[in-house]
Amino acid sequence: MATTSESAIERKESQGPIYVYEVPVRVWHWVHAIAIVVLCVTGYFIAHPLPSLGGEASDHFVMGTFRLVHFISAMVFAIGLLVRFYWAIVGNEYSRELVVLPVWSGDWWKRVWHEVKFYSFLTRKASKNVGHNPLAQLSLWVINVFLGIFMVCTGFALYSQGTGAGSWADIMFGWVFVIEPSSQAVRMWHYIGMWVWVFFVITHIYVILRLDFASRQNGVSGMIDGYRRFKDDGPMSPQ
């Protein structure tokens, strides 16, 4: 998939801006980004509530509000993920990169290894990629597909504890407690997942800014107007 698109581009004489990230992908990205930030902040304060308040219990609804906002953003996150997976089917070829890893392709793994070397300063030869570079694709898959589904499943399983037996959340996600009967443990893994997101957000923002600074293509603007721009007309392969 990726290789065909590349050879097609390499045949082209000039490498003008290529439309990669369609509108639904970009909208999803920013909605997802906001949802993740809100989920992390509210999630942290559910695990570590703010200092205790005085007065009557009926005067406040702090924890209740944190939980409500957390649940609403969780719905946004989960539905967004579903829409994004749907778009991977009907969208352009680059929309599938996030969901389908070409693990069967030896060439792809070689390119992953090149990116590892590139980011470890073992080589100065930068590659050009229309969509994501293979290493980015791999890490985005881990975060969005694996961790995303993991957080949705554990999150709604924990949510089902409040909605109760027989509720939709219990019917759809109660099986989590068959795999891990201790809900305290499920809570903990859900919480660890939050920290993995924090880890991801820091590195993701850095790597994208770095694309603009030290690579052969654009970074941040791609997710704003959807176009991939290259800084040179050289071949796609590392040089």
Added chain:
Amino acid sequence: MPAKETFYDVMRKHGITRRSFLKFCSLTAAGLGLGPEFAGKLAHALENKPRTPVIWLHGLECTCCSESFIRSGNPLAGDVILSMISLDYSDTLMAAAGHQAEELLEQTIEKYDGEYILACEGNPPLNEDGMYCIQGGKPYVEKLRHMADHCKAIIAWGSCASWGCVQAAKPNPTQATPIHKVILDKPIVKVPGCPPIAEVMTGVITYMVAFDRLPPLDRQGRPKMFYGQRLHDKCYRRPHFDAGQFVEAFDDEGARKGYCLYKVGCKGPTTYNACSTIEWNGGLSWPVKSGHGCLGCAEDNFWDKGSFYSAVTNLKVAGNVEANAEKVGATLATAAAIGVAAHAAGTVISKATGKKSKQAEEVSE
């Protein structure tokens, strides 16, 4: 005397009046959350059905389940149930001892093959062929398997039988194993808790012997009527949780005012039990009511989840090293921040030296 006596016959023999019997039936029906018409159905069943024997085995345990059971808040229920089960086999409660007692087991199998209920308190250790728990000269696990082969259903009393409890805590040298991982071919009702609430125990056992079927169970095999909700869902301090009013330390103003104990490690939000509704010792109190957080004793693995006084639990980091989930996460995020800063510096240097070497190449050309 009829060939097979009913529960009612047994109770009358033990001096329980009809009036007490009917009171017991209505009380138990209410405790099980059944409608008013079930008091009559329960009485009818106990009057007409042949008595189902209950064999009560003890493995690795502390007898707190038995202790809880005989202290049922309602003495009536206690008496009635005791008269129902003490006839057969219960190491701690029965009069017989030694060979005489062990013979009772074989007699029950002969007389009631496939009909009796096996109530298991504690669990079998499997390591060293079960030599860590010997009863009557044989490993307990053999006795358990033998009795389970001929029983109708199993009740796993307490966290030991249901999940493993403290004897199964890491590193679990005796390999103490909960009943459902040893007996795979019989229906098992888990009644976790350390110990379970007396009324829960009497309710479950009465339901099973009277209606001749298992109570409705949740995914994990616990009776829904007692383990359907978390303590948190029915906790009388829940409004303080939603408001954001917490006990920060056990001697602060919040503790005196009875605020939520979540921040001092209460496991109510992750624990399924009936403590917050039935309470303990005849409705006298329960942990949160007495000002201490729930330990989560009815939950799987509660003994290996780190401090009882922290809302965030421990996890295994590497080998036998454990750390608070909080620290693991914060370390991860800090590592990312430091890594990014270092990498950014590396990128700048790499770019600068890269330019220089390119210029050098151009010059040499």
